[in-house]
Amino acid sequence: MEKEEFRRHGYEFIDWLADYFEQVEEYPVKSTVKPGEIKGLLSKDPPGTGEPMEKIFNDFKETIIPGITHWQHPGWFAYFPANNSPASVLAELLTAGLGVQSMIWQTSPAAAELEEVVMQWLARMLGLPGTMSGVIQDTASTATLCALLTAREKATGFEANRAGLKQPLRVYASEEGHSSIDKAVKIAGYGIENLRRVPTDERYALVPGELERAVNEDKRQGLEPACVVATVGSTSSAAVDPLKEIGEICNRYNLWFHVDAAYGGTAALLPEKRWALGGVEAADSFVFNPHKWMLTNFDCSAYFVKDEELLTRTFEIHPEYLKTGYDAVVKNYRDWGIQLGRRFRALKLWFVIRSYGIKGLQDVIREHIRLAETFKSWVEEDERFELMAPVDFSLVCFRFKKKGVSEDELNRLNKLLLEKVNGSGRVFLTHTSLNGSYVIRISIGQRTTTEKNVREAWDLIKSFASSL
Numbered sequence: 001m002e003k004e005e006f007r008r009h010g011y012e013f014i015d016w017l018a019d020y021f022e023q024v025e026e027y028p029v030k031s032t033v034k035p036g037e038i039k040g041l042l043s044k045d046p047p048g049t050g051e052p053m054e055k056i057f058n059d060f061k062e063t064i065i066p067g068i069t070h071w072q073h074p075g076w077f078a079y080f081p082a083n084n085s086p087a088s089v090l091a092e093l094l095t096a097g098l099g100v101q102s103m104i105w106q107t108s109p110a111a112a113e114l115e116e117v118v119m120q121w122l123a124r125m126l127g128l129p130g131t132m133s134g135v136i137q138d139t140a141s142t143a144t145l146c147a148l149l150t151a152r153e154k155a156t157g158f159e160a161n162r163a164g165l166k167q168p169l170r171v172y173a174s175e176e177g178h179s180s181i182d183k184a185v186k187i188a189g190y191g192i193e194n195l196r197r198v199p200t201d202e203r204y205a206l207v208p209g210e211l212e213r214a215v216n217e218d219k220r221q222g223l224e225p226a227c228v229v230a231t232v233g234s235t236s237s238a239a240v241d242p243l244k245e246i247g248e249i250c251n252r253y254n255l256w257f258h259v260d261a262a263y264g265g266t267a268a269l270l271p272e273k274r275w276a277l278g279g280v281e282a283a284d285s286f287v288f289n290p291h292k293w294m295l296t297n298f299d300c301s302a303y304f305v306k307d308e309e310l311l312t313r314t315f316e317i318h319p320e321y322l323k324t325g326y327d328a329v330v331k332n333y334r335d336w337g338i339q340l341g342r343r344f345r346a347l348k349l350w351f352v353i354r355s356y357g358i359k360g361l362q363d364v365i366r367e368h369i370r371l372a373e374t375f376k377s378w379v380e381e382d383e384r385f386e387l388m389a390p391v392d393f394s395l396v397c398f399r400f401k402k403k404g405v406s407e408d409e410l411n412r413l414n415k416l417l418l419e420k421v422n423g424s425g426r427v428f429l430t431h432t433s434l435n436g437s438y439v440i441r442i443s444i445g446q447r448t449t450t451e452k453n454v455r456e457a458w459d460l461i462k463s464f465a466s467s468l
Ligand SMILES: Cc1ncc(COP(=O)(O)O)c(C=O)c1O
Pocket: 080, 138, 139, 140, 141, 142, 178, 180, 231, 233, 234, 235, 260, 261, 262, 263, 289, 301
């Protein structure tokens, strides 16, 4: 591609994206294609010779876009958000253009040093202990895997890395902890039978007394407790585990303490929500996802550790071809995680934080929380509905209720209600199960969502509920 052609298409793509951001509301939020439909439209064979960009871009609009579920739609209320922002997208374009692979300091000193600095910024923005060091991982799943691998090495004095795990180690998380913990437990060689799910209270938060009981029971049976994963903002209901009490238990029994704040961590940008991280000083590791709620496009997960030496000792490798004269004085992030090759993700974080400023980010998060509280008040005022979990952040769990109807029937009706609401194409909400009840979640966090969109969701819910 010639320079002028590249320039022309670049302008064209940015124009398209600028219009997309403005017009995304006109698409159905959730793609309406059937399984296999997009595959059926794609050529079975790769082209033998190069095709013109006009044709490729046209196919993108005609073939790919119909199969896109629009995460940046203001009616996005599903799962948790994965929001972005113009600043982030522009930075990502530069990242792609630079094509940097920042495995070690010398493969791009600015990438390594910017990563160190933006992670220090983030730690300060969330009120994390200044002694923690940060590294960007692709996802919270990877960060939690890193935590469990480091916990394993600490518990075995780095013997597991050398000779393999000789005896089982136990991992604890609440019944509401994310499925990435199961995955990490499996991959890190603990074995899924060694993950103990600890009961939760009426707020779906881990009960510290139950954790201690489980640890003692395991010790009595000759098993070795190694690690606890606490959650700030659980996936089903945004529950917050009591970090202070959990930290004290970890301290008493010498357990690795990992905090998964993938979604909820961003709320700590607000002084009024800092309570959620109270006790985080005791954590050995902590993760939150700027790619969820902090306007930084996927993927970008911020992982912090108290003792960076334990982390790097777990992952370090020293092949001759990667040795440089700077190794003693710089951070080589290849040793801070699983993969060798690393994307230059710090750039988009830097762009986002600088273009919004702390105040700008706080305004966005505070507004999402206000919208969730508004939605919560509507649910509370309507006797046909009930709240199913406390609302601390921007997630509301609720359901339709009906007198004299069995739990099974209520589950069926709520499932039907959700299908009808999502069938409108105007909004997309998802569900979960809390104490065996089918619960509808409205998760507010798309950058451009306003009260009008939340009101529209509520009006749709009410109107379909009338026909149930
Ligand atoms: C609490 C929690 N932890 C971890 C994850 C996994 O995040 P990721 O997709 O970054 O691995 C999620 C995803 O929603 C989550 O809600």
